[in-house]
Amino acid sequence: MNILVIRTHRFGDILQLTPMLEGLKKKFPDGKISFLTGSDMTDLVSCNPNVDEVFSIPEKEYRWFLKNRPEHYSKIYNELYDLISELKRKDFQLIVNRQYELGAILAWLIGTGEVLGGSFSPERGFIFTDDTSQELFETIRTNRNHNNRNLVDWSCHIAGISPGCGKMVFYVPEIARSDAKHLLSRGGIKDDDLLVAVQMGAARSFRQWGPENYAHVIKWLIKDRNKKVVLLGSDDEKELAETIRHNLGSKNGCIIDLIGKTDLNTLGGVLEQCQYLITGDTGTMHMATSVGTPVLALFYGTAYPWETGPYGTGNLVLYADEPCSPCLVPEECTFEHKCLKAITPRHVCKAFELAESIRKDNLPPLTWPENNIKLFLTHLRSGFDQTLISVNDIDEMAEGIFPLFDKPGTSRLESDGIESAVSMFGNQRDLLVKQFYLGNKQYFIDAFSEFICQLDKILRYLNGNGYGNGYEEILSHELMPAIKEAHMAFQAEDFVTVLDIVQYNFTPIIERLRRR
């Protein structure tokens, strides 16, 4: 069975497909699973053992060029035409489209025996190709507050897989793990520090709780719970960190600002080092659950925890259950987003205390006295959809749901040493070589920059993990001069020399390093 899964953007949504990928692999152990995604999302699936091949579309770049440089239309057209032709030749028997219209058109063009999720018809436009996808659409459109099924489970049902058949996973490459530790230690973090990650921003303003609220919580975490706090977020959320710093005053030194400083791999690596993540409904929330870090998630009326809540067992969800929620058109809210104000820093601190006691004692008696704000615990069992259990109901249900948790960290994936670093390097080298031979100068230049970046990380990893002992000679006498030479050739646009160095110098050196 040759299967293609399509999801091109939003990294949280891509991670939410990982249980389905695991299920597909279990169902078709001899099948080959390919994943088509955005060029900036390939890291999410390229190390996933359930994915055999990754294809990508530079969707963001295309969008920019189409809007700002329309003369590039023909180039984009031909590249897409060639990509789809290549995918057609793969002869997929099944396409699982989880990208609605874009994926539907792609699935239609690639053509295959069966499409699940949705396809396209020139006469009718987007069409659902299975009852479950139609049901999901109708449920969210008309009956959202009766939906008890997480989107992760919906995807499994759409693909004909039992729910709960796999965890959300992100395979943090060893090199990114090392990078994350480096970032944290540079911020003054020591091995025995207790870290809590906080993601303040959200893609949309009506999902942002506000830096002042977070400042209260962070102050409490530092002062009363003896934690250090890691701020996470994207580049355009930098000003949030400024507000926090201003609010914290003398406790400023207990926060590490990594906003805009992590790529997807390093984000996973940083979250792995944290005890908890406090966040709204964000991609970072899904990344945390994918690396085994428990989450305290804040859900206002704009998001619905049954639908997009953190997936797995043992996460806590605070939910502002206003009469108007879940909200379908938050942009047109006539209640001044009162659901955002309903959750207060006091609720978050109290929920965090419970989260810590749950982790400490596994399942102590819990009470949540608030009526207007609900607190749920996520629970997942193999073969069943994920459930949200009200914390107040846990006592009477404990028999049925015990044991709830893995000990913190045990669900994390074992470190795979230098192999993943070499494997990533190998992938990047292959991409670089391919771009050279395809003759696209700009893609080649981009691939070279990424390749060098990867090499820098390998060197840092080798040095920082004791691999430097006994390797100095290779590193200083062979690899470093080769990197320098490649840089010089690249500056001179002597691409042939760059490629010769990559193929004939770097590869054997790295192989020797690995063998050691």
Next chain:
Amino acid sequence: MAADMLMDDSYKSNMLKLLRSKNRNLADLFKDMAPDSSLESIRTDSGSLTVRRNMGGGIYRYIHSMVDPEREARIWTDCQFVQNGNTVILGYGLGYHVLEFLKRYKNIKPVYLVEADESLFRLALEVSDLSKVMDIVNVHFLIGQDVDSVKQTLSDSLDNLFTYHVFLPATSLYPEFYSSVIRILDDSLLKMRLTAGRNNDCGTDNLLATGVEKLIDVIKDL
């Protein structure tokens, strides 16, 4: 190719003779052309020749691998997506990749070889065996032409679907020329794919040709 390398006047004369049978004007152009002192042929590790251009200021750019140009040519050919139509190869260099390509795709329709650098082609006549390339009736050389001439030649000839293939080391020496040619080819390819798609001719897939337009509309509005 290494074993066939001869670097004397008689060899060049033979090559010119062959070229004359194919393209008289081109043969005349190269007959008395002086060598370019900034181009230098160098023996590679595999025994074949590569060539480098001195860009001044101690900067050199190689056109083929210094280790194994034949291997490079094989990988280049492996990476090309070839359809049963006309073919344009941008960047000739010493022609290793062209030779490998033609060897691999024997029944290919007309092949247009575009090389902006006349001096480089002149050197190729001296040091490499072009006979296997020139023996093929359907191979056309577009050497040292300006963009408009290339456009004219190609637009007259590329009346069927075609693919084009870029040999980056050679094209990166003349980025403006080749980007203009690539733009022309991309525009023509788009036009042809759409026309063929709408008419459902040339064996192309109607669905794909028009569907990609729809796909682009969606990407633009995401």
